[in-house]
Amino acid sequence: MNKVSVNVKPKPYEVVIGKNVFNHFPAKLKSDFPERQLFFVIDKKMYKLNSGIIDGLFSKIKNKKSKILISATEKNKTYDTLTRIHRKMMRANCGRDCLVIALGGGIIGDVTGFAAATYMRGVDYIQIPTTLLAMVDSSVGGKTGINLDTAKNIIGAFHQPRAVFCDLNFLRTLNREEIICGMGEIAKYSFLTNKTFYDYFLRNFDKIINLNNAVLNKVISESVNYKRCVVEEDEKESGLRKVLNLGHTFAHAIESVYKHKIKHGQAVVAGLAMSFYLSAELNLISENQLREYLKLLDKFRNYISLPSPDFNRLYKAMHIDKKNRLNKIRFVLLKDFGNILLDVEAEKQQVLKAMRSGSEFFV
Ligand SMILES: NC(=O)c1ccc[n+]([C@@H]2O[C@H](COP(=O)([O-])OP(=O)(O)OC[C@H]3O[C@@H](n4cnc5c(N)ncnc54)[C@H](O)[C@@H]3O)[C@@H](O)[C@H]2O)c1
Structure with a gap:
């Protein structure tokens, strides 16, 4: 089992990673949240596949508790679902001291x-991710957040889990696409x-697909640890945290144009390819570097296919990105491993060219 401590205010929290760590959940509740009323929000599909484990553990939890099952689709990531959750919490008499638990992707x-x-201007919650x-x-x-119309995560708040x-x-029941x-x-x-991390990931790509526990433990811990460093320094994304959006300006546009048909x-992955082509187009990286970065993305080619893209629509969709200022698209681009440039601007033609090369990469 690995543990990563995230040192944020008002309360630091731990990310526990490993096989069977869910078994420690009742003990955590008993020690850190005794007497709290619990409200579980559970992924419906995941619950069907794991009800044995979940119900078994629920029977060990003595706190007052209730639950709601939600179908996890982007179409459901809306105000309607939010209202359903709040209404059920209200009807269950959840007070300010309740503890909400997310069990799903x-x-x-x-x-x-x-x-x-x-809810009530903010209550505590715990994340139990299952993807x-x-x-x-x-x-x-x-x-945290929800979608509005075709805009992804446009409504939301920063609210750290406990x-x-x-x-x-949980990964055993997840399909390969996920x-x-x-x-x-x-x-x-x-x-x-x-x-070093890049080479390790490249080398162990197939082991991850085949759910090798030791490798999964390492890559999840490394990723969480990187995110921890960034979040501790810039919790509300006023600067450094933007690095986490590498590839995401393109990705969010792809998702919104294709109405969430692509995950x-x-x-x-497609967005990363496009962003590397844009880095090359802007002479931020050499041809050799581009080739090196694409080596990893090449491993994904058997698993990803893009619908034939309308590049002008994608370009237009990028203007809704939350990182933009004064209607200018701002990109997060790679200069080298671990060396990221923020708020990079580019000409429309350069962006269109990068999108074309990136999407052709997956044909
Ligand atoms: N808050 C953030 O910082 C942040 C970062 C990245 C992505 N996101 C958001 O995360 C969402 C994507 O999350 P996701 O990829 O986990 O997708 P998801 O929540 O849609 O889950 C994917 C699918 O897997 C199913 N599922 C979940 N757990 C399962 C399990 N153990 N076994 C079998 N099936 C299971 C779900 O029912 C769903 O069909 C997007 O909405 C994205 O915007 C948020």
Whole structure:
């Protein structure tokens, strides 16, 4: 079992990573949250596949508790779902001292975190991520939110969890496409961290797909640890935290134009490719560097296919990105492993060219 401590105000919290860590959850509740009323928001599909483990553990929890099951789709990441959660919490008489628990992937984590941030002006919550993507990224750092129309995560709040439990057992029921999505975010972390992590990830790509516990433990811990450093320094994304958006300006546009037909993690991989082509176009990296970075993305090619893109629509969609200022698109670009440039601007033609090269890479 690995532990990463995230040192944020008002309360630091621990991310616990490993096989069977969910078994420690009742003891954590007993020691840190005795007597608290619990409200679980659970991913419906995941629950069906893991009800044995979950119900078994629930029977060990003595706190007063209630739950709601939600279908995890981007279409459900809305005000309607938020209202359903709040209404059920109200009817269950949840007070200010209740503890909300998100048990699911990034969609459940984001909407639950936002529900906790806004119920009675903010109550505590815990993240129990059940997808690889949520383990390495969305469950840590306190970004919560929902979509509005086609704009992703446009409504939200920063609200840090009180604890995060990443139990590798949940990954057993996750399909390969979702594993690949999580690996897309790990790829991002490998570029952000250093060449050692990149090489390790490249070498162990197939072991991760096959859910090798030791390798998963390492790559999840490395990714979470990188995110921890960034979040501790810049919790509210006024500067450094923007590095986590590497590839995401393109990815969010791809997701919104294709109305969520392409998954976030897949869009991130495509977005990384486009951002590397843009780095090359702006002479921030050499041809050799580009080739090196694409080596890892090449491993994803068998698992990702993009719908034939309308580049002008993608370009237009990028203007809704939250990082933009004065209607100018701002990119996060890689200069080298661990060397990231923020707020880079580019000409429309350069961006279109990078998008074309990036999408052709996955044909
Ligand atoms: N808050 C953040 O910092 C942050 C960071 C990255 C991504 N996100 C958000 O995360 C979301 C994507 O998260 P995700 O990739 O986890 O997707 P998700 O929550 O949609 O889950 C993917 C699918 O896996 C199913 N599932 C979940 N756990 C399962 C399990 N153990 N076994 C079987 N099926 C399971 C879900 O029902 C769903 O069908 C996006 O909405 C994205 O915007 C947020």
